[in-house]
Amino acid sequence: MNRLVLLDNEAVQALRDPRHQKHQRVLEKTQILFKRAVRTLSVRVAVPAAVRVEAGWDRTAPAWAFINRFPITDIPLDTGHADAAAGIAKRTGVSVADAHLGAAIKAADADHVTVITSDPGDMRKAAEGRQVDVVVL
Numbered sequence: 001m002n003r004l005v006l007l008d009n010e011a012v013q014a015l016r017d018p019r020h021q022k023h024q025r026v027l028e029k030t031q032i033l034f035k036r037a038v039r040t041l042s043v044r045v046a047v048p049a050a051v052r053v054e055a056g057w058d059r060t061a062p063a064w065a066f067i068n069r070f071p072i073t074d075i076p077l078d079t080g081h082a083d084a085a086a087g088i089a090k091r092t093g094v095s096v097a098d099a100h101l102g103a104a105i106k107a108a109d110a111d112h113v114t115v116i117t118s119d120p121g122d123m124r125k126a127a128e129g130r131q132v133d134v135v136v137l
Helices: 009-016 023-039 049-055 062-068 079-092 096-107 120-127
Strands: 002-007 042-048 072-075 112-117 133-136
Touching: 002 009, 002 096, 009 023, 009 049, 009 062, 009 112, 023 112, 042 049, 042 096, 049 072, 049 096, 079 096, 079 120, 096 112, 096 120, 112 120, 120 133
Parallel strands: 002 042, 002 112, 042 072, 112 133
Antiparallel strands: none
C-alpha cells in the first residue's frame, strides 16, 4: 500500500518555523507518517511547486534549512498539472496553489492521498470528488 501526503501553504509555513503555533502539530503528523513508511507503508511527502512559491520556500535559503532536512519532494507545475490546475481554479474558484494541490490529488497514483491543510473546505473543492484524507491543522 502506498500513500501520498501533500502539504498546503500553512503546513509548509508551520513546519519551517518552530515558533509557529501549529509547528508541533505538523511535525507530529509528518513524523508519524514517516515512521509508518518504515514499518508498513510506502509514504511519499510532497509539495506542489505553486504551494512552495506561495509559502516562499526557497530551498537554497538558510531560513528553510530545518524543513529541507525532511524528504519532501516537489511536484512540478508541468503542462499536465498546469492544465488540470487551470480547470480546477476556473470550476471551483480556489487559489492557484490550492488548484495545483487539486491537480496533484487527481494525478496521484497512490492508494491513499492525505492533505495536511488549514483549509479543508478548499481541499475538498480542489479534489473535485477524488477520495482524499484531510488532516486539519
